[in-house]
Amino acid sequence: MNGNHRRPSRRQAARQVLGGILRSLRQHWAQATFSLLAAFAIWFVVQDVENPRVSVTFPEEGQPPSIVVTAENAGPYIVRENYSVRVVAEGRADDLAALTPADFEARVDVRGMQPGVEELRQVRVTSRRPGVRVLQVIPSQVRITLVEPATRELPVTIRRSGQLPAGFREDEAATTVEPAVVKITGLPERVQAVQSVDLDVNLSGVKDQAYVVTGELVARSATGTVETVTISPPRATATIRIGQAFVQRTLPVIADISGAPATGYRIASITIDPPAVTVSGERSVVNELTALSTEKIDVTGARAELRLVRNLVAVPNLSVERRSVTVVVKFEPIDVAATLTVAPELQNLPAGFARDPSRPLAVEVRVTGPADLVAVLKPSDIKAVVSLAGATAGTAAYPVTVTGPSGLKLEAPATVTVSLIQVLP
Numbered sequence: 001m002n003g004n005h006r007r008p009s010r011r012q013a014a015r016q017v018l019g020g021i022l023r024s025l026r027q028h029w030a031q032a033t034f035s036l037l038a039a040f041a042i043w044f045v046v047q048d049v050e051n052p053r054v055s056v057t058f059p060e061e062g063q064p065p066s067i068v069v070t071a072e073n074a075g076p077y078i079v080r081e082n083y084s085v086r087v088v089a090e091g092r093a094d095d096l097a098a099l100t101p102a103d104f105e106a107r108v109d110v111r112g113m114q115p116g117v118e119e120l121r122q123v124r125v126t127s128r129r130p131g132v133r134v135l136q137v138i139p140s141q142v143r144i145t146l147v148e149p150a151t152r153e154l155p156v157t158i159r160r161s162g163q164l165p166a167g168f169r170e171d172e173a174a175t176t177v178e179p180a181v182v183k184i185t186g187l188p189e190r191v192q193a194v195q196s197v198d199l200d201v202n203l204s205g206v207k208d209q210a211y212v213v214t215g216e217l218v219a220r221s222a223t224g225t226v227e228t229v230t231i232s233p234p235r236a237t238a239t240i241r242i243g244q245a246f247v248q249r250t251l252p253v254i255a256d257i258s259g260a261p262a263t264g265y266r267i268a269s270i271t272i273d274p275p276a277v278t279v280s281g282e283r284s285v286v287n288e289l290t291a292l293s294t295e296k297i298d299v300t301g302a303r304a305e306l307r308l309v310r311n312l313v314a315v316p317n318l319s320v321e322r323r324s325v326t327v328v329v330k331f332e333p334i335d336v337a338a339t340l341t342v343a344p345e346l347q348n349l350p351a352g353f354a355r356d357p358s359r360p361l362a363v364e365v366r367v368t369g370p371a372d373l374v375a376v377l378k379p380s381d382i383k384a385v386v387s388l389a390g391a392t393a394g395t396a397a398y399p400v401t402v403t404g405p406s407g408l409k410l411e412a413p414a415t416v417t418v419s420l421i422q423v424l425p
Contacts, residue, residue, distance in 0.1 A: 055090040055135060058099045066101045069123055069142060073111040077146040080187065082228070083108075085139060087125050091132035103129040106137075110144055118145045150188035155181050156217065156236050157196045162204030167280070169245035170203070177238040184219055186229030194229060195222040199236045211240040248280045252291045253312065255327050259300030264371030267299065268332035272325050281318040289315065297327060305330050333370030338377065340365050344384035344400060344416060350391055356419035363400055363416055369408035381405055386416055395419040 059066050065084040085106055089096060106125045113119055121144050125137045156177045164170065182197055198220055201213045214237040219227045253272045261267060277292055294310040306329040312320060342363045346355060355361065363384040367374055382404040391398065397415035404410050 052093060053090060054093050054096065055088055056096050056099075057086060057088050057138075058096075058104075059086050059101075065138075067104045067106045067125065068101070069106040069108050071144065072107050072109045074146060076148070077110075077113075077115050078149045078186065079110070080145040080147050083123075083142045085123055085125065085137055085142075087134050087138065088136035089127065089132050090135050091129075095129060095131045099129070099132075103127060103132065104134070108142060108144060110146060113144065113146050115146045115148055118143050120144075147187060149185050150191040151183060151185045152191050152194070153181055153183050154194065154197045157198050158238050158240070159196075159198035159200045159218075160203055161200065162202045162206075164203050164242065165205060165207055167244055167246035168207055168242055171241040171243060174241035175239065177236055179233060179236060182217060182236070183232045184229045185232065186227075190227045190229050193221045193225075194219045194227050196220055197231060199238055201238055201240065203240070203242075206240075206242060209242060211242055213238050213240070244283060246280055247283045247286050248278055249286050249289070250276050250278045251289055252276050253325055254291045254293050255310075255329070256293050256296045256313075257299055257329070258296045259298045259302075261299055261331050262301050262303040262372075264334050264336075264375075265303045265331045266334050268330045269328075270330075271328040273328075274322075274325060277312065277325070278321045279315075279318055281315075285315070285317050289318075292320070294325060294327060297329065299329060299331075302329070303331050303333075333372070335368055336371045336374050337366060337368045338374050340367060340377065340379045340382060342379050342382045342384045342402070344386045346386050346388055346418070348387050348389035348391075349420075350388065352422055353388075353391060353393060353420045354423045356395075356421045359395070359419040361416070361418060363402065363412055365402050365404075366411040367404065367408050368411070373405065373407055377405070377408070382410065384412065384416075386418060388418065388420070391418070391420055393420050393422050 065086045067085050067087065069083040069085060071079045087104060089099070089104075104125050104127055106123055108121045108123050110119075110121060113121075120141050122141055123137050123139070125134050127134050156179065158175065158177055160170075177199060184191055184194055184197065196219075198218050199213070199215055200218060201215075203211075214235060217231045217234055217236055219229050219231060221227055253275060255270050255272060257267070257270070272294075279286060279289070279292070292315075293313045295313060297306070297308060297310060299306065306327075308327050308329075309324055310327050311324045312322075342365050344361060344363045349355075363386075365382050365384065367377060367382070382402060384400055384402045386398050386400045388398055395417060398418050399414065400412060400416045402410050402412040
């Protein structure tokens with residue numbers, strides 16, 4: 001190998017490759033251009049076969065014209081009549097399949113016209129949809145009359161529909177609408193016919209405390225017919241204040257007791273079934289209540305249990321889940337206390353002994369129980385027994401036992417002092 005031969009650098013190699021590509025392009029550019037043109041030609045042929053260009057009438061015959069004509073250069077005037085036209089449009093079948101009036105813009109130039117003078121003017125319609133071209137306007141001319149518009153200011157009215165849920169109502173005094181007043185402009189007879197400018201609001205199912213609705217304003221006549229006028233501004237926002245007109249609460253039930261039980265008795269307990277009842281009504285009425293009351297229950301002279309069904313006292317403008325409850329009143333005797341002095345009975349006295357008569361013998365018994373029983377109790381109704389078994393001469397303490405009528409509690413000393421003396425046989 002020749003030692004003077006050098007290998008080309010990477011930059012030189014890249015230049016050589018690029019130069020070869022450019023020479024190839026210069027030599028074959030005609031073929032490349034031809035191929036590209038041929039491809040486009042084939043694509044257009046396919047399009048013409050599979051999606052050919054056709055023409056249609058829109059809207060089709062039998063349907064009313066729906067492409068609204070807008071007047072240009074009318075200045076301070078308006079057109080007395082509104083016109084709509086139809087067109088014959090050309091385009092691919094796919095593009096024409098779903099045409100709408102919004103795909104076209106129809107205009108008529110009224111420059112130079114005098115108000116009140118009718119003139120025949122040409123209508124120009126352009127397509128807003130790419131690939132669709134307008135071939136013909138039907139009709140191509142319309143008769144135009146300009147008039148001076150009338151103007152009025154009217155308050156915005158909220159036109160309500162639907163029903164609020166049960167228990168809710170609107171505070172109309174707090175409801176607002178913005179703007180409160182709008183300007184209407186249009187043909188004098190139509191402006192004059194407008195009775196109200198309405199913001200339509202559906203309140204079905206609304207529970208929001210502040211329900212905000214924004215919408216288009218509608219001008220209506222006294223009969224409710226929509227009048228075609230220009231409203232400025234065209235939209236309004238209403239803030240409707242809604243609150244619960246009716247609320248529910250569960251309130252306790254209280255028995256209204258009158259009279260007094262029998263002497264020596266008192267009310268032990270009062271049970272009400274159910275103990276609480278759910279009510280509903282105006283918030284102001286319900287919020288003032290703390291409880292529901294039964295009709296009066298007279299317990300005069302009662303000592304035995306009373307079981308009664310009593311109605312609840314009605315409250316105006318209030319609904320209750322039930323009208324009556326069951327009331328059970330129980331009584332118990334009132335315990336009082338008294339102390340009685342009882343002469344005890346001596347038992348098991350040993351032979352040869354006797355009680356010293358010079359020493360008094362008595363037992364103090366404290367009696368607790370119902371007042372009616374204690375009030376009629378006599379010392380003779382209580383028996384005190386002292387056992388002297390194993391007693392000896394002299395003074396000593398001996399156990400005492402007391403008994404009395406049932407229902408009473410008896411308390412006495414555990415022992416009593418007894419003095420015994422010997423006696424001759």
